Amino acid sequence: MSKFEEIINRKGSSSVKWDLTKTVFGRDDVLPMWVADMDFLPPQNVLDALQDRLKHGIFGYTFVGDDTAASIKEWLQKRHGWEIEKTWLQYSPGVVPAISTVIQALTVPGDKVLVQSPVYTPFFSLVEDNDREIVNAQLDYDDGSYSIDFSAFEESLKSGVKLFLLCNPHNPSGRVWRKDELMKIAELCHRYNVVIVSDEIHSDLVYETHTHIPLASLHDSFRDITITCIAPSKTFNLAGLQASAMITPNPDLREKIAAIHKKQGFFTLNTFGIVGMEAAYRFGGAWLEEILTYLQENVRVTKEFIGEHLPELQLVDPEGTYLLWIDCTKMELSDEELKERLLDKGKLALEPGPKYGPGGEGFVRMNIACPRETLMDGLERLRKALG
Ligand SMILES: Cc1ncc(COP(=O)(O)O)c(C=O)c1O
Structure with missing residues (x-):
């Protein structure tokens, strides 16, 4: 039996996913x-490293040291072929x-920030909460596949955008942007003096035949306009440790980010975040290969199930991420009806598509990073709700 088959009860562990369904969905009888x-x-x-640190017993002030920086540098080099300098790192x-800090560091209230909907919800809220203005170059969607409408993208850049929030791999579409797409994005941003925040948090979770390319690795001139955000949280399931890194080769941009950190009084990460991040990047490679195989099989099972039992739904084939984006538009239900049927009939809590902005209507997002038994339970609930 694969170690990933083990069902671990997360209820009562202050888990957002398991313990907040009543608050968010109004009920706690949902999967x-x-x-x-x-x-x-x-x-x-990673567990061993955390336990060793716990045994030490003293949790005074800690700093993110050279060994942690070296583990990130080596990971990026080995995994993604990207050579970085340790001095480019901020935490x-x-x-x-991190994205909020960059918005504050590089723009002023009223400035325009570009996003590509449907996209991860905080891309909108961080811009709006910082009193900046959203410009949206919505992705093109055609029969199960997403692409960038580059003429709309360029028009948006021309409108005076200061910052572009790129999501690569893209949540929720599951796209892993290709080299030609990234080159075009970067060339256009360079031409119009737009700085790029490349959110690459999902970059390690990429399926066979696709390759993640760090945008900043493509060319020195792109490197100088890019802040790349990475974290061990999605890759190794360490979100609660709250550790991430920003990679900013351009010293002027880095200085501006440091100035905001200073204003925030932000200086270091949680002790366990530092230990967990370093251990994950140093020793997690073999585990990642195993989890990718397991997740890929979860994707295959889901695709087969939907094809067989839910012909009106279309799974957008993911190139990366464990977040599946399901097109329910053929059912011609309102988003309210979709939500009600999922919760009342299926007892299933999925992310509603409209959370991801224009283009999310009629879609739902399903997280399949769970044991197969849980996945099958979820799929049966989906069938009950929408079959
Ligand atoms: C694209 C993207 N960025 C960032 C995050 C969250 O990042 P963090 O927990 O490090 O703040 C997520 C989580 O789902 C995500 O999908």
């Missing part, structure tokens, strides 16, 4: 397949706070 974390244990090496308790 939660919404928030983007996994129901699996992280690599044993943040998460990619969401």
Whole structure:
């Protein structure tokens, strides 16, 4: 039996996914397949490193040291062929706070920030909560596949955009942007003096035949306009440790980010975040290969189930991420009706598509990072709700 088959009760562990369904969905009798974390244990090496640190027993002030930076540098080099300098690294308790920090560092209230909907909800709220203005170059959707409408993208850049929030791999579509697409994005942003925040939090979770390319690795001139955000949280299921890294080769941009951190009084990460991040990047490679195989099989099972039992639904084939984006538009139900049927009939908590902005209507997002038994339970509930 694969170690990923083990069902671990997460209820009562202050889990957002398992313990907040009543608050968010109004009921607690639902199977939660919404928030983007996994129901699996992280690599044993990471647990061992955390336990060793716990045994030490003193949790005074800690800093993110050279060994942690080296583990990130080596990971990016080995996994993604990207050579970085350790001096390019800055840290943040998460990619969401990192994006907010960059918005504050590089734009002023009223500035325009570009996003590509449907996209991860905080891309909108971080811009709006910082009193900046959203410009949306919506992705093209055609019969189960997403692409960038580059003329709309360029028009948006021309409108005076200062910052572009790229999601690569893209949540929720599951696209892993190709080299030609990234080149075009970067060339256009370079031409119009737009800085790119490349959120690459899902970059390690990419399926066979697809390759993640760090946008900043493509060319020195792109490197100088890019802040890349990565974290061990999605890859190794460590979101609760709240550790992430920003990679900013351009010293001027880095200085501006450091100035906001100073204003925030932000100086270091949680002790366990540092230990967990370093152990994951140093020792997690073999575990990642195993989890990718397991997740890929979960994707295959889901696709087969939907094809067989829910012919009106279309699964957008994911190239990466464990978040499946399901097109329910053929059912011609309102989003309210979809939600009601999922919750009342299926007792299933999925993310409603409209949360991801224009283009999300009629879709739902399903998190399949769970043991196969849980997945099958979720799929049966989906059938009950929408079959
Ligand atoms: C694209 C993207 N960015 C960031 C996050 C969250 O980042 P963090 O927990 O590090 O703030 C998520 C979580 O789902 C995500 O999908």
